[in-house]
Amino acid sequence: MARTDDRFRSAYNTLLDICGNMEVGEQLPAETVLANRMEVSRTIVRGALQKLDSENLVEWEGRRKTLIRKPEPSHRLTLADNPPSTEELEQQFLDWILRFDIPAGTSLNVAQLSRQFGVPAHSLQEFLSGLSRFGLVERRPKGGWILSGFTAGFAIELSEFRLVLEMNAVRHLLALPDDHEIWSKLRDLKQEHEELKTDLASRYHDFSMLDGKFHATVNGIVKNRFVVEAQKLISLIFHYHYMWDKRDELERNAAAIEEHLDWINAMLDRDVERSEAAALKHLRRSKETLLNSLKGHQLV
Amino acid sequence: MARTDDRFRSAYNTLLDICGNMEVGEQLPAETVLANRMEVSRTIVRGALQKLDSENLVEWEGRRKTLIRKPEPSHRLTLADNPPSTEELEQQFLDWILRFDIPAGTSLNVAQLSRQFGVPAHSLQEFLSGLSRFGLVERRPKGGWILSGFTAGFAIELSEFRLVLEMNAVRHLLALPDDHEIWSKLRDLKQEHEELKTDLASRYHDFSMLDGKFHATVNGIVKNRFVVEAQKLISLIFHYHYMWDKRDELERNAAAIEEHLDWINAMLDRDVERSEAAALKHLRRSKETLLNSLKGHQLV
DNA sequence: ATTTTTGAATTTAATTATTAAATACAATAT
């Protein structure tokens, strides 16, 4: 089979449901009506009707589609569970790179990875092609792909890019009016940081999540598809890095919480200079942490 | 044929060249040596040797590969001209969108476009997948692609992203030491702008090129793969826009030259505040121009 | 007569199958 008939199978099942809600002897609506309701092409509707006819559930002739008997559970077709989405693939891929310390320069085997991740090879192909825009992977002249990213250079440039975008977000944020929802959000975040700080010893693992939430809130101010897209990659990599680098986690997180609090307080005070300085300090240290982690993992 | 044998054909031709530089009766080097020299696998080398043998140019038996006679031009294999690169595809695609005023929401036909652009369908697929990262195209749930970009929203967000990146470049530029090559480059650019200004009436078409050069010079200061990648898209779109929007071209370019000159002079004076103001002014007007052009083309 | 619906054909796109090319490994010659 060249292409899966998942679409047909799920449409057939919904059609069974529609029949289930009708009385025997009733007429099914027109093909176009069914197609619209099921969000599927008429080709599929006709295919499903044909099957209903041959299963003696419906008598189909021209525009007469009479329900002969009610469908039973046994009539349903089984569906193959759909392959993971691009986001899931992205996560799996980064997870794999970090979990096994895949070094830069490793050549990627599309066939093997597609088996490993449970996706069709061409999906992975497209995914890699997308990543190549960010320089994380590269196409080799002879064909195939190599993992070129996750070097120190990559981390430095990613961090600097992050710095540019986030400083811009800070400037935008401080220009917002007093009645904007951001201020209450920031106050909530301040509270959460302080709570985590008091029992950090037992809950220090929770910082990764809070860190993500804080940066997302600040960056969320900038409504720009390019910025949003870039931040997706940035947060993905920084988040995964947090997940995998367990050295000095308590100390690192304690320091980061202080930096966040300084930054939040400065913003709540509407102090531009102090906010920028605090942001700069945190982002620069964050970069150093990422770099050190890469060194520790021999990914340099 | 599943896969083209372009690689084999070009390798065979290079092998003919190698034979041409040898004397009749001489021995060809080992397969591995040839493979390395031709940057190709041994499989191809062996295939080519087999063909040379069956053409009675070389007598091949085991590790004896004796040149029997010199190859002639007629022995060469014809090469299919290789498909356009990703960059060329990118240009063609944008060209097509702007030339025919393709409106946002148009569904893109991969099969037809791949014929039109002379690339394999899966190359185009990958290309679109890459563009989808920038939100210029989107994948439809039913399959296929739609052109979602080139709306006013896209132009606004692209311009604002450009502003963030370019202002950052300006700040970096002004921090460079006096002996950096950027200063002489800027002086050259100033000269070029002034020359173009004096006979603008006859040469105003040349501004598009100079504009590209100027922005590339400023942005070139930031050595960051993410910034570089983003700027590729930005300059592509702004450049194409210049090419296609011919309304008030002379006036627009005259104004832009003045803005550039103010900006260049401020930078040459190492005046941070004046440089940022000049940059901001130019970039904001540039955004308005792009927006107006889109309105004129009914792409909103 | 006009609109709606269907039948059939065409076009498009997702996936498999096939082939070219690369790689790995054992066998042989130097």
Place this chain on the structure above:
DNA sequence: ATATTGTATTTAATAATTAAATTCAAAAAT
């Protein structure tokens, strides 16, 4: 002992195939 070749296996690019969408004309219903 080393270099080179012969053969088998693996991988990736492309063609072929099939599911599904779309189009258009004919038929039925209003």
